[in-house]
Amino acid sequence: MAQSSHKRGGAGLIAGLVAPWLAVGGVILWAALRASGEDSAFAWTQSLNPGGWMAWVFPTALFFWIVAGLLVLFSILAIRAPETPRRGILRIETTRGDRLFIALLVAGFVNLAWLALGLGPQWAALVACAILAAAIFRLV
Amino acid sequence: MKTENQKAWFLVLPVLILVAFSAVIPLMTVVNYSVQDTFGNNQFFWAGLAWFDDMLHSERMWNALGRQIVFSSIILAIEVPLGVLVARNMPKKGVWASVCLVLMALPLLIPWNVVGTIWQIFGRVDIGLLGYTLDALGVDYNYTQGFYAAWATVIVMDVWHWTSLVALLAYAGLQSIPDAYYQAAKIDQASRWSVFRYIELPKMRGVLTIAILLRFMDSFKIYTEPFVLTGGGPGNATTFLSIDLVKMALGQFDLGPAAAFSLMYFLVIMVISYVFYIVMTNLDKEEGGE
Numbered sequence: 001m002a003q004s005s006h007k008r009g010g011a012g013l014i015a016g017l018v019a020p021w022l023a024v025g026g027v028i029l030w031a032a033l034r035a036s037g038e039d040s041a042f043a044w045t046q047s048l049n050p051g052g053w054m055a056w057v058f059p060t061a062l063f064f065w066i067v068a069g070l071l072v073l074f075s076i077l078a079i080r081a082p083e084t085p086r087r088g089i090l091r092i093e094t095t096r097g098d099r100l101f102i103a104l105l106v107a108g109f110v111n112l113a114w115l116a117l118g119l120g121p122q123w124a125a126l127v128a129c130a131i132l133a134a135a136i137f138r139l140v
Numbered sequence: 141m142k143t144e145n146q147k148a149w150f151l152v153l154p155v156l157i158l159v160a161f162s163a164v165i166p167l168m169t170v171v172n173y174s175v176q177d178t179f180g181n182n183q184f185f186w187a188g189l190a191w192f193d194d195m196l197h198s199e200r201m202w203n204a205l206g207r208q209i210v211f212s213s214i215i216l217a218i219e220v221p222l223g224v225l226v227a228r229n230m231p232k233k234g235v236w237a238s239v240c241l242v243l244m245a246l247p248l249l250i251p252w253n254v255v256g257t258i259w260q261i262f263g264r265v266d267i268g269l270l271g272y273t274l275d276a277l278g279v280d281y282n283y284t285q286g287f288y289a290a291w292a293t294v295i296v297m298d299v300w301h302w303t304s305l306v307a308l309l310a311y312a313g314l315q316s317i318p319d320a321y322y323q324a325a326k327i328d329q330a331s332r333w334s335v336f337r338y339i340e341l342p343k344m345r346g347v348l349t350i351a352i353l354l355r356f357m358d359s360f361k362i363y364t365e366p367f368v369l370t371g372g373g374p375g376n377a378t379t380f381l382s383i384d385l386v387k388m389a390l391g392q393f394d395l396g397p398a399a400a401f402s403l404m405y406f407l408v409i410m411v412i413s414y415v416f417y418i419v420m421t422n423l424d425k426e427e428g429g430e
Contacts, residue, residue, distance in 0.1 A: 045186035054165065055172045055184040064168060092418050105414070108407045115189060116196035122189060 013079060017072045024068070028061045067104070074100055088140040099140050103133040167406075174399035191400035201401060203376070204384040211380060212359040215298045219355055220348065222299070223306025228340070230311055241311075244304040256368025259297040263369075283370060287377045294366050294378050298359065306351045313344035346423045353416045361409065381405055 028048075035043035035050075048056040074097055085093040094102070107129040114125035174191055176184040195201050226244070231237045247255070263283050265271040274281040283293040317339065325335045363382040366372065372379035372387070379387070385405065389398035 045188075047184055051182050054169045055176060055178075055182070057172065057176065057184075057186060060168075060172045060175060063171070092422070101414070105407070105410060112192065112196065112404060112407070115192055 014076050017075055021065075021068055021072045025065055028058070028065055031056070031061075032058045070100060070104075090140050094140055096137075099137050102140060103129075103136045106132055106136065170399045170402055173395045174403055175396075177396050180393075187396055191396040192404075195397055195400045195404065198397075200384065204379055204381050207377075207379065208360060208381045211295070211362070212356055214295055215302070215359050216352060216355055218295070218299050219303045219306050220352060223303050223351065224310045224344070224348070226303065226307040227310035227314055228336070230307070232315070241308070244307055244311075247301050247304050248308075250301070252364035253368050255297065255301050256365045259293060259300075259365075260369050263293050285374050287374060290370050290374055290378050294369060297365055297369060298362070301365070302355060302358070306348075306355065309347045309351045310344055313347035314340060317343045346426075349419055349423070353412070353419065357409070357412050357416065360412065 031048040032043045035046045035048050037043070037046065042058075044058055046057070048058060048061065077096060083095060085095045085098075087093055107126075110129050110132065111122065111125045114120070114122065114128070119125070172184075175187060175189070177187040177190075178184050230240045230244075250258070262268045263271045263281075265275045265282060271281060271283075280286070281289050283289045321339050321343075322335070325339060330338075361382060362380055363386070366378050366380060367383055367386075370378045372383045376384075382405075385398060385401055388394050388401060
């Protein structure tokens with residue numbers, strides 16, 4: 001009995017998380033398409049709300065949408081598959097959420113270092129970050 | 141049967157809204173500014189990672205970071221030992237203990253800009269007690285023109301303002317040591333140093349870690365006091381990170397570079413905060429396990 005009510009509550013929460021996230025994604029896409037002029041098929045770098053609040057552009061909107069998506073994903077994982085913290089190479093107790101936070105923080109620094117040292121195109125830094133993130137989720 | 145529903149989320153909603161407006165929305169705006177350029181009139185143009193590239197290769201930012209690290213290291217090196225020394229010599233109980241605690245707490249209650257103003261006047265050669273005395277003693281002291289005088293004043297001001305925080309934390313740590321430890325040390329004829337090294341220091345480990353991290357984080361973000369006292373001068377001598385940032389963002393209205401700068405600053409603060417959080421939770425667990 002308790003099990004089923006728990007499942008139901010989980011499902012409601014998932015709907016409450018995923019639906020708004022998808023809706024925000026739709027709004028971003030709509031704004032980008034609306035901002036596209038005649039000279040470009042898609043508004044990669046044009047202002048999404050010219051003269052408006054917060055000065056949005058597509059890349060930053062996409063960035064925050066992906067981060068929000070990760071938070072939604074990890075929230076769902078936390079509800080569906082609860083876990084116990086474990087100790088890794090940093091010798092601190094971490095959960096999946098902690099490891100995500102560390103991976104994002106490391107990604108920030110790796111990207112900056114990549115840019116500062118001029119190691120190549122920035123997408124390559126992103127690939128390096130993805131590899132590092134995989135290592136962090138395994139080892140930390 | 142235990143009923144489960146999600147109504148508790150509504151209770152968290154006010155906090156979420158407050159955090160959104162005070163932190164999330166401003167942070168998102170800064171991220172947006174950091175990849176764009178503006179010529180005013182709220183019109184923005186895509187700049188890509190140019191500002192990050194600029195700031196990472198800007199001598200000005202690295203200099204400010206260097207000054208910041210030197211400043212934080214110096215004040216930690218002074219405030220932590222001094223705070224412990226003060227705490228060890230404070231009376232353990234009685235009226236004087238209360239008097240000492242109140243006196244120690246006073247600097248912590250004074251607003252930052254008032255602290256700056258106090259020291260600005262205190263250090264003046266014409267009307268300030270400190271400046272006048274040093275001048276009368278023949279010391280060439282002028283914090284508005286001399287590099288060393290400016291640094292010395294900023295550091296002494298911070299020590300005056302915050303050593304009591306370290307002292308109060310260390311005092312709390314000392315108070316929690318049961319008398320039996322001291323009695324045992326007395327029986328063993330332990331020296332004052334041994335008592336400190338093997339009883340007091342281990343027992344103060346937790347509070348001192350908190351004090352060091354708190355002071356490091358706070359000194360790393362310092363703005364108001366040096367801004368009021370020296371305005372970052374003479375020249376750029378006491379221009380720490382946040383003073384430089386404000387000059388860039390509001391003085392020159394270079395929103396893009398300032399946004400890139402503040403995001404890097406933010407990342408560093410995030411790392412320190414995370415370390416602080418980890419240490420705090422681990423201390424709680426250790427205490428809970430005892």
